[in-house]
Amino acid sequence: MILHYNLPKKIIDTIPLSENERIYYAVPFDIDGEGQWTEGSYLIVTTGKIHIYENEKITETIEIKNCTKAKAEAKVGGGILTVTIGDEPRVLVHYSAKHLSRYAYIARGINILISGRFEEVESNEYEKMCPKCGRAIPGTKNCPHCSKEGGFLKNFLRMAKPYKKGFFGVFVLMVLAAVTTLLNPEIQKHLINDVLRGGGGMKQALVYLAIMFSLSVGIVIVNILKSNASTRLGARISEDLRMALFQKYQELPLSFINDRRPGELLNRITQDTTFIREFMEDVFCNLFAVFFIFIWDVLFMMILNIKLALLTFVTVPIVVVMVLAFRKSVHRIFHLQYKKNDDVSSDLQDVISGMRVVKTYGREEAEANRFKALSTEFSNTQRRNETFWAIFNPIISFLMGMGAIVVVYFGGWDVFNEKMDAGELYQFMTYTVLLFQYINWMSWLPRTLTQLTSSLERINDILSQDVKKLDDAELAEVDIKGEITFDHATFGYKSYQPVLEDINAVIKPGEMIGIVGASGTGKSTLINLLMGLYEIDDGHLLIDGTDIRDIKRKSYHSQIGVVLQETFLFSGTIIDNIRFSKPDATYDEIIRAAKMANAHDFISRTPDGYNTYVGEKGYSLSGGERQRIAIARAILTNPRLLILDEATASLDTESEFMIQKALERLTDGKTTFAIAHRLSTLKKADRIMVIDGHRIAEIGTHEELLNSRGIYYKLHMAQIG
Amino acid sequence: MKEREEMADNNALDIYEKEAEEMTAMHKITDKDRFERTGGGFVNLFFKGNLYERVKVVRLFPFTDADKYISIRENDEKAKEIGIIEDLNDLSEETKEMLKEQLRLNYFTPVIQKIYSIKDEYGYAYFHVLTNKGECKFAINMASNAVTKLSDSRLIIMDLDENRFEIRDVNALTQKERRKLDLFL
Ligand SMILES: Nc1ncnc2c1ncn2[C@@H]1O[C@H](COP(=O)(O)OP(=O)(O)OP(=O)(O)O)[C@@H](O)[C@H]1O
Numbered sequence: 065m066i067l068h069y070n071l072p073k074k075i076i077d078t079i080p081l082s083e084n085e086r087i088y089y090a091v092p093f094d095i096d097g098e099g100q101w102t103e104g105s106y107l108i109v110t111t112g113k114i115h116i117y118e119n120e121k122i123t124e125t126i127e128i129k130n131c132t133k134a135k136a137e138a139k140v141g142g143g144i145l146t147v148t149i150g151d152e153p154r155v156l157v158h159y160s161a162k163h164l165s166r167y168a169y170i171a172r173g174i175n176i177l178i179s180g181r182f183e184e185v186e187s188n189e190y191e192k193m194c195p196k197c198g199r200a201i202p203g204t205k206n207c208p209h210c211s212k213e214g215g216f217l218k219n220f221l222r223m224a225k226p227y228k229k230g231f232f233g234v235f236v237l238m239v240l241a242a243v244t245t246l247l248n249p250e251i252q253k254h255l256i257n258d259v260l261r262g263g264g265g266m267k268q269a270l271v272y273l274a275i276m277f278s279l280s281v282g283i284v285i286v287n288i289l290k291s292n293a294s295t296r297l298g299a300r301i302s303e304d305l306r307m308a309l310f311q312k313y314q315e316l317p318l319s320f321i322n323d324r325r326p327g328e329l330l331n332r333i334t335q336d337t338t339f340i341r342e343f344m345e346d347v348f349c350n351l352f353a354v355f356f357i358f359i360w361d362v363l364f365m366m367i368l369n370i371k372l373a374l375l376t377f378v379t380v381p382i383v384v385v386m387v388l389a390f391r392k393s394v395h396r397i398f399h400l401q402y403k404k405n406d407d408v409s410s411d412l413q414d415v416i417s418g419m420r421v422v423k424t425y426g427r428e429e430a431e432a433n434r435f436k437a438l439s440t441e442f443s444n445t446q447r448r449n450e451t452f453w454a455i456f457n458p459i460i461s462f463l464m465g466m467g468a469i470v471v472v473y474f475g476g477w478d479v480f481n482e483k484m485d486a487g488e489l490y491q492f493m494t495y496t497v498l499l500f501q502y503i504n505w506m507s508w509l510p511r512t513l514t515q516l517t518s519s520l521e522r523i524n525d526i527l528s529q530d531v532k533k534l535d536d537a538e539l540a541e542v543d544i545k546g547e548i549t550f551d552h553a554t555f556g557y558k559s560y561q562p563v564l565e566d567i568n569a570v571i572k573p574g575e576m577i578g579i580v581g582a583s584g585t586g587k588s589t590l591i592n593l594l595m596g597l598y599e600i601d602d603g604h605l606l607i608d609g610t611d612i613r614d615i616k617r618k619s620y621h622s623q624i625g626v627v628l629q630e631t632f633l634f635s636g637t638i639i640d641n642i643r644f645s646k647p648d649a650t651y652d653e654i655i656r657a658a659k660m661a662n663a664h665d666f667i668s669r670t671p672d673g674y675n676t677y678v679g680e681k682g683y684s685l686s687g688g689e690r691q692r693i694a695i696a697r698a699i700l701t702n703p704r705l706l707i708l709d710e711a712t713a714s715l716d717t718e719s720e721f722m723i724q725k726a727l728e729r730l731t732d733g734k735t736t737f738a739i740a741h742r743l744s745t746l747k748k749a750d751r752i753m754v755i756d757g758h759r760i761a762e763i764g765t766h767e768e769l770l771n772s773r774g775i776y777y778k779l780h781m782a783q784i785g
Numbered sequence: 786m787k788e789r790e791e792m793a794d795n796n797a798l799d800i801y802e803k804e805a806e807e808m809t810a811m812h813k814i815t816d817k818d819r820f821e822r823t824g825g826g827f828v829n830l831f832f833k834g835n836l837y838e839r840v841k842v843v844r845l846f847p848f849t850d851a852d853k854y855i856s857i858r859e860n861d862e863k864a865k866e867i868g869i870i871e872d873l874n875d876l877s878e879e880t881k882e883m884l885k886e887q888l889r890l891n892y893f894t895p896v897i898q899k900i901y902s903i904k905d906e907y908g909y910a911y912f913h914v915l916t917n918k919g920e921c922k923f924a925i926n927m928a929s930n931a932v933t934k935l936s937d938s939r940l941i942i943m944d945l946d947e948n949r950f951e952i953r954d955v956n957a958l959t960q961k962e963r964r965k966l967d968l969f970l
């Protein structure tokens with residue numbers, strides 16, 4: 065994301081810069097004081113000052129040394145940047161949602177300057193609109209339209225490189241197909257001229273027919289071989305790409321995945337690679353053949369009869385324009401139909417998944433009526449479209465045939481006037497039909513190529529991500545003792561919304577820390593950081609004194625056990641799910657872990673025991689049962705660091721008590737973080753951490769916190785009272 | 786010792802009860818209560834003998850009744866409600882202007898008045914429109930649900946940057962404009 069726009073020279077000239085001063089950031093703001101859109105206004109941050117440039121001049125200048133704090137506040141549909149001067153917060157600029165993230169970075173940058181440091185903040189987020197051409201960027205770093213370095217051809221060639229042999233094979237077959245296709249009309253001409261009109265014998269006729277027959281067979285065979293080869297090639301490429309993408313996803317930090325819309329990444333694996341396969345099958349395999357044939361086709365036509373050829377070519381633009389216009393309206397009405405279809409199905413889904421609510425409030429009839437209205441509308445649209453299609457489809461065939469009509473008319477005259485013979489006319493006609501076929505085919509190309517470019521760009525965007533020294537050799541293998549240090553740690557999922565700010569705490573090895581706090585304050589976020597799922601924005605997280613970024617992930621993760629708030633079980637058997645954390649665990653170990661998690665008994669009660677299939681389509685487990693399996697999974701590895709996020713929240717009091725007892729034995733001597741809303745769960749915790757207002761509000765033992773009469777005390781009283 | 790603890794416990798419970806009561810109570814802010822501008826472009830409120838600095842001004846029904854039921858909230862993380870203004874128009878001109886200024890800072894939902902053009906290109910639609918905040922261009926993703934119907938004739942369009950544009954009444958647009966918009970309805 066751009067934080068320093070290239071300002072026009074005339075703006076730069078108005079900015080007074082003292083010695084040692086330079087421009088750090090320059091970003092536009094697009095709403096003026098009256099709340100109207102505005103253009104050409106900028107906020108400019110230099111080493112010592114903040115300038116606001118509006119209406120061709122600097123309207124306000126603020127000394128950074130007078131400020132105590134800058135803040136980018138997100139509002140509805142936009143946001144404001146405020147600075148606090150003395151005690152008074154003050155609005156500087158107002159901007160639309162387009163610049164929300166940008167100003168979050170600017171605020172961070174200004175705060176750094178306020179604190180007397182001179183680092184420059186950078187942003188890894190992508191622009192959504194291309195600053196050059198104004199087009200939307202499909203979730204990638206570069207605009208597929210403007211990017212030179214990652215241009216289409218280069219991307220395509222890079223993708224194709226490992227498959228040189230396959231591509232060459234397809235290419236040879238394409239040339240063969242072109243030659244056989246073009247030869248056929250030539251033979252036909254001879255058949256007509258030499259045999260039918262020239263009175264050649266039966267023998268000669270048979271020879272021509274035999275050649276024609278073998279040519280036709282040849283065309284069929286070559287085409288089959290060609291589609292086979294390109295289908296195979298396409299399937300191989302898309303399979304390899306899918307695999308590469310999948311591997312990359314697993315290596316990428318969660319924050320990257322978090323930044324993208326859900327579903328989008330899935331689409332890159334499924335749709336984009338499928339599109340490349342389809343392109344190879346349907347388009348690429350014909351691409352060169354079509355161009356090749358097309359060029360020869362045009363040449364032959366001109367050689368045969370230049371006047372007639374030129375006449376035909378004149379009709380081409382007319383036909384193309386009409387076909388394109390027609391296609392546009394077809395696209396439009398069918399798009400409408402898809403949209404309506406979407407409406408109907410999402411409404412249906414809504415009603416079905418909300419069936420219980422609908423029934424409870426006795427709203428069946430109202431819902432049925434609403435659905436009926438939608439469905440009627442949909443079927444009306446559909447009927448209209450089918451009619452339209454039925455009428456206009458023949459018209460397009462007619463348009464395509466127009467060239468042929470011109471040829472027959474003028475060519476016919478030539479034949480009557482004996483300027484051309486019948487065989488030639490026939491040959492010419494065949495070429496004309498071919499010409500329009502290929503023009504039709506080629507008119508789809510721009511669209512397909514753009515789609516392909518986007519798909520390639522999206523795939524490359526993932527594949528070319530630099531993964532930070534994840535599990536490089538230089539990273540340390542660790543043997544966790546369990547000392548955890550949060551040092552000024554700050555983190556937010558979105559750049560403009562910090563979830564945790566300035567977290568400081570030292571946890572001793574073997575300590576059990578209870579974490580409490582209102583819903584949504586960032587408890588789960590804290591442990592996400594601890595698990596290394598996200599990287600801290602500012603500050604450090606140290607494990608036994610080593611920054612978590614410098615620790616080998618694999619070695620770290622093999623020593624922590626986690627039970628998450630949302631228990632996730634994969635589709636598979638219970639044993640698969642428990643063994644997930646340690647694939648080589650013996651039955652003995654598994655049963656011991658399950659017993660400790662108080663899961664053994666209910667597993668034994670299911671008909672298939674540990675082989676019971678669970679997951680989306682399998683045996684349905686209750687929330688508490690799932691949780692117990694997750695606990696078994698977490699403790700199977702005998703981890704050094706145990707993280708329990710509401711691990712026992714869905715359990716009945718008795719099960720919870722039993723698991724607590726078991727866990728006590730297990731957590732003995734291990735650093736444990738346990739999040740719980742029920743404070744009784746945290747009885748055994750050495751210290752309690754209360755998270756409130758993005759920070760650690762209180763930390764201390766149960767007694768200490770009770771005595772200090774703060775948030776924890778209130779919570780405690782509310783739960784026992 | 787024991788007694789003191791118990792008393793303290795009772796106190797804590799009292800705090801909760803009070804908070805619960807506060808939560809459900811509904812305070813009305815009227816012309817009797819005073820708002821004042823701060824130097825930095827915000828407003829303070831004097832209410833029931835307290836001064837609340839830099840209050841938040843929040844619409845409760847931003848779409849259906851933008852100027853009615855304005856909630857005034859404290860300016861901190863919890864943003865506790867201080868009170869509700871039933872109708873902005875019941876306030877003095879000066880106060881009204883002051884609060885409208887705050888609303889302008891807090892809400893930016895341009896209303897589309899005229900559609901110059903909509904161009905669709907490979908999955909994105911590019912709009913060029915006139916809004917009540919001036920002329921502007923924006924793009925939406927055609928695959929996502931960028932257009933939300935508030936009612937049969939009222940739309941909210943969310944662009945790629947998550948700006949929100951409103952069309953108050955589709956039927957008030959010209960036939961030509963409606964045809965351009967048809968794809969998204
Ligand atoms: N993946 C995510 N992307 C963006 N925001 C998120 C994400 N996960 C959580 N948040 C936001 O971060 C904040 C803290 O969430 P978190 O899950 O840490 O809360 P919590 O304290 O665990 O709450 P609870 O007690 O309900 O589990 C919330 O406002 C939430 O909306």
Ligand SMILES: [Mg+2]
Binds near residue numbers: 587589629709
């Ligand atoms: Mg949580």
